[in-house]
Amino acid sequence: MFFQKDIETMPRADIEKLQLERLKRLVKYCMDNVPFYNKRLTEAGVTADKIKTLSDIQYIPYTTKADMRDTYPFGLFAVPMKKITRIHASSGTTGKPTVVGYTANDLDMWSDCVARLITAVGANDETIVQIAFGYGLFTGALGLHYGLEKIGAAVVPTSSGNTEKQIMLMQDFGTNTLVSTPSYAQYIGEKAREMGVIDKIHLKLGLFGSEGCTPEMRDQIEKTLNIFATDNYGMSELMGPGVSGECIERDGMHINEDHFYAEVINPRTGEALPKGSEGELVITTLTKEGIPMLRYRTKDITQINYEPCKCGRTFARMAKPRGRSDDMLKIRGVNVFPSQIESVLMGFEQIAPHYQLVLTRENCADHLEIKVELSDKCSDILDNFPRLEQLHKDIRHGMKTVLGIDTKITIVGHKTLQRFQGKAQRILDLRNK
Known part of the structure; x- marks a missing residue:
């Protein structure tokens, strides 16, 4: 199933043409609206006119989490606050949080990206979904929430915690889909078995994220809850969930390439690596208005497959991150x-x-x-x-x-x-x- 089939099945040449157009526009947008980027791009000698091919992105300096903290809270925003519709932030457990802002267009784009990915794994207007992510400044809960509502799903915003009540509502509401971290999904399954009601909940689909999940762990969760478990990927600095996600084939996570340009680099040297290489994922947000990101270093270790998927989608697929360079x-x-x-x-x-x-x-x-x-x-x-x-x-x-x-x-x-x-x-x- 597709949410926006004409976009999700674009030929590779058309995808790259669109990305180049949007990259040029983004560089000019950052130069004109973000003093931080104006200074950095000027020092690097980069202008929109100098971006002739996608490979010219290599001349744009990287953006890091340190840059976001140095410009806390709104130094990377590209629009005045009157145009910001929502603000999210990281937990800030190691210092000041990273703060991100969204315009109305950003929120609409975000929900489209999520809608594509959840449709790709079978969610639809008959889905009754329990969101057991914590609501608040964390992007996970509201990101999935609005994407699910966009496809007509019935959303039960339980937030995290109170596991016995979560299980009671699953039984009473007929919940068939769960949004949570993989580890919490496993705990819910164990608790339901302990309560003797595992046969009274009828989950079919798991939309998991926010932490890594190996295929072996996924198999354990599927066995415990008797569901089809899927991964999606994102981070608040880029948007939140919806940057990429699995389809029913579960052969990599499709990147929403019309909105995000992905590269893989050597995490030690910063050198761009050939296609298919494993390294650190770098993402450029091609369409974000509130807080655009040029070549953001995610620290996640992965590789990208550009071959079309069996599901019919042509967007490139990133492998499940093997880990983070800073978690190694x-x-x-x-x-x-x-x-x-x-x-x-x-x-x-x-x-x-x-x-x-x-x-x-x-x-x-x-x-x-x-x-x-x-x-x-x-x-x-x-x-x-x-x-x-x-x-x-x-x-x-x-x-x-x-x-x-x-x-x-x-x-x-x-x-x-x-x-x-x-x-x-x-x-x-x-x-x-």
Whole structure:
């Protein structure tokens, strides 16, 4: 199914022609309306007239999260406040939040982008969707909310938390679609089983985002909730959810290329990489009015496939991010992504999909402890030393095979590790304590 089929199936040449036209217009727009960009583009010698091909984007300097914080709160806005219809912001847990503003046109474009992606995975006007994202300055809840309403879905804005009530409403309202983080979806499923009502909820579709989800974790969620789980991608600096998302083929996430131009670069050198390479995703917002972004460094590690999809869409597809360049752990000289650890753990049926990574430093060397939790069906292993020892040995071997380093494995009882109603916080870094 399509929401805007003529756009979503454009030939590649037409997509790139449109992107070039919009990129030129964007450069002029930023020069004329954002002093920050005027200064940066002038120093780089870049004008709209110098953008002859899409590859000329390489001459435009990158924008980073640090730039947004340095211009806090409205220094990157391109329109006066009287034209701003809504303001969102990041959590600001590491300092001042990153603030973004939307014009009325931005909000309409945003809901169109979300509508395309949710239609691609089967949502329609018969969808009854429970949004278990936290409402507020976070872009996730309202971003999905307006896109779902645009296709005629019935939206139940429960927000996050109060899990027993979430489950009660799923039963009473006949909810068939869930919006949440993957980790919270898993927790809802576990809680429903614990309450003895898993057979009384009838979810069919999961629209998940806000945190990474390996295919192995997705399989666990589908098994727990008996749903078709899908990923969508976005961040507040770019717009929110709706930058890209899966279709029913789940062979990469379609980028809304008429609104976003994507590149992949070497995260260390900033050098643009050839098509198909894995590296850091860089996004330019081609149509945003409130706060345009030129070559924003997302820090997400992915690769892009430009071949048409089996679903009929021609927009390029980005792979599920393998991790973030700033989330990558360097343990005794070895680069480790949390997604690699998750993939190994999900291969053990005795282990629940909950884990914690504890980083410590001893004798000037970093050490990684992986705390894993037994599943409810295998909780008796703690009382069976031979089985426990063998499971410990198998997990440790699996980790060493994939990561290339030895790690400490700690196996704990079922429901010991913390559950999260929002984005899961799986890394506990004690190296500076």
